[in-house]
Amino acid sequence: MIESLVSQRIATKDAIQILLNAAFSSGKSFALWRKPKSKVLELVLDSEEVTRKVGMGIEELPAGFIVHPFEDQENKQAFFIKACSYFSLNLNQEVQEIDFPEWVKVNPDPNPKISDFFNRKNIHSFSNKEKQNLGESKSHFIELVEKSIQSIKAGYLEKVVPARTKTITISENFDLVQSIWELLFSYPNSFVNFFHIPEIGTWLGASPEILIETKGDEFYTMSLAGTQKAQGDNPLKSAAWTQKEIEEQALVSRYIVDCFKKIRLREYEEHGPKTVMAGDLLHLRSDFRVNMKETNFPQLGSVMLDLLHPTSAVCGMPRKEAHDFLKDHEDFDRSFFAGFLGPVNVQGSTSIYVNLRTASFGENEITLYAGAGVTEDSDPEKEWEETELKCRIIGKFFQPQLS
Numbered sequence: 500m501i502e503s504l505v506s507q508r509i510a511t512k513d514a515i516q517i518l519l520n521a522a523f524s525s526g527k528s529f530a531l532w533r534k535p536k537s538k539v540l541e542l543v544l545d546s547e548e549v550t551r552k553v554g555m556g557i558e559e560l561p562a563g564f565i566v567h568p569f570e571d572q573e574n575k576q577a578f579f580i581k582a583c584s585y586f587s588l589n590l591n592q593e594v595q596e597i598d599f600p601e602w603v604k605v606n607p608d609p610n611p612k613i614s615d616f617f618n619r620k621n622i623h624s625f626s627n628k629e630k631q632n633l634g635e636s637k638s639h640f641i642e643l644v645e646k647s648i649q650s651i652k653a654g655y656l657e658k659v660v661p662a663r664t665k666t667i668t669i670s671e672n673f674d675l676v677q678s679i680w681e682l683l684f685s686y687p688n689s690f691v692n693f694f695h696i697p698e699i700g701t702w703l704g705a706s707p708e709i710l711i712e713t714k715g716d717e718f719y720t721m722s723l724a725g726t727q728k729a730q731g732d733n734p735l736k737s738a739a740w741t742q743k744e745i746e747e748q749a750l751v752s753r754y755i756v757d758c759f760k761k762i763r764l765r766e767y768e769e770h771g772p773k774t775v776m777a778g779d780l781l782h783l784r785s786d787f788r789v790n791m792k793e794t795n796f797p798q799l800g801s802v803m804l805d806l807l808h809p810t811s812a813v814c815g816m817p818r819k820e821a822h823d824f825l826k827d828h829e830d831f832d833r834s835f836f837a838g839f840l841g842p843v844n845v846q847g848s849t850s851i852y853v854n855l856r857t858a859s860f861g862e863n864e865i866t867l868y869a870g871a872g873v874t875e876d877s878d879p880e881k882e883w884e885e886t887e888l889k890c891r892i893i894g895k896f897f898q899p900q901l902s
């Protein structure tokens with residue numbers, strides 16, 4: 500009797516493998532995540548094979564996981580994985596087999612070949628492959644930064660955030676669960692996320708940046724910018740920031756305050772900037788909090804989501820001009836990179852993150868995405884280096900030589 504009880508306990512990593520196998524085999528959309536500083540891994544699975552799209556009124560949505568690309572979609576809609584089933588596990592505890600949801604217990608294919616599910620289709624099935632290749636080119640990125648600096652000097656823009664891609668082959672012995680496991684423990688301060696929408700694609704990331712969060716009456720957002728490699732014994736204490744980085748982050752804060760002004764919201768708390776760590780990178784971050792009850796803004800979450808995205812941390816300032824500049828010159832499709840994603844109305848809270856430090860799965864390869872904030876004083880070569888560091892955050896779990 501005791502023996503059979505013991506045998507029903509499953510090590511956490513094995514439990515993740517069992518969950519992922521069942522979720523892939525189901526043919527439905529699902530997402531898995533762990534919030535910063537949390538020990539709880541959460542998973543939602545849809546019960547239908549349709550690809551759902553929803554509007555931005557997040558307060559009215561059922562529990563689920565929202566995924567929005569960088570570019571606005573028709574009717575401003577986002578993809579949505581409805582939490583028809585929700586499961587969570589404590590990363591420090593074994594799992595009792597009996598606690599698994601029914602769809603795991605009846606999984607007809609307990610050992611699917613997971614790579615067969617990667618990205619057979621993609622919303623951005625890159626019709627113009629040549630153009631998409633430009634995202635991979637160093638010389639194209641350097642030129643893009645040079646053009647950015649010129650536009651800033653000419654007074655068209657204050658800041659712009661050009662991006663690039665880096666496609667690497669997935670090694671034969673790649674193990675998805677092992678990679679997710681390592682991400683979880685390497686990046687305790689990041690939002691580690693994985694989603695699979697069969698019609699749309701499969702992505703894995705570890706984002707350091709909240710776009711909006713609401714819990715009870717509290718609304719929260721942050722401005723995050725400035726990047727340097729963490730160095731020394733106490734990187735948070737010893738970090739020094741240049742004027743360029745301080746101004747770059749201040750612009751992102753100003754952008755948030757301007758959004759508050761647009762809706763005449765005056766009562767907000769602002770703290771920072773302070774130095775924070777994300778992986779082995781340091782950033783400057785300011786925190787903004789609003790009590791939605793006291794300010795009588797129960798829908799602040801969706802209002803700010805609409806006003807903030809894409810923020811000047813991933814697009815630029817002024818927003819429209821920076822966005823137009825990227826459309827004209829970036830020459831590749833950002834797809835879900837620098838869009839947003841996260842749980843909505845799950846366990847009483849909504850936490851939507853900017854989709855950074857992220858990768859999309861192809862059949863035998865993954866594409867990493869990274870951008871860098873450019874101001875008047877930027878050095879193109881340094882911005883390239885910054886994107887290399889950002890690509891490494893996820894890339895090193897696919898190719899150890901990147902670490």
Ligand SMILES: C=C(O[C@@H]1C=C(C(=O)O)C=C[C@H]1O)C(=O)O
Nearest residue numbers: 723724725726812869870871872
């Ligand atoms: C654009 C990215 O990151 C954003 C840009 C930063 C910067 O320019 O220093 C820092 C953090 C993020 O807000 C990215 O990770 O790709």
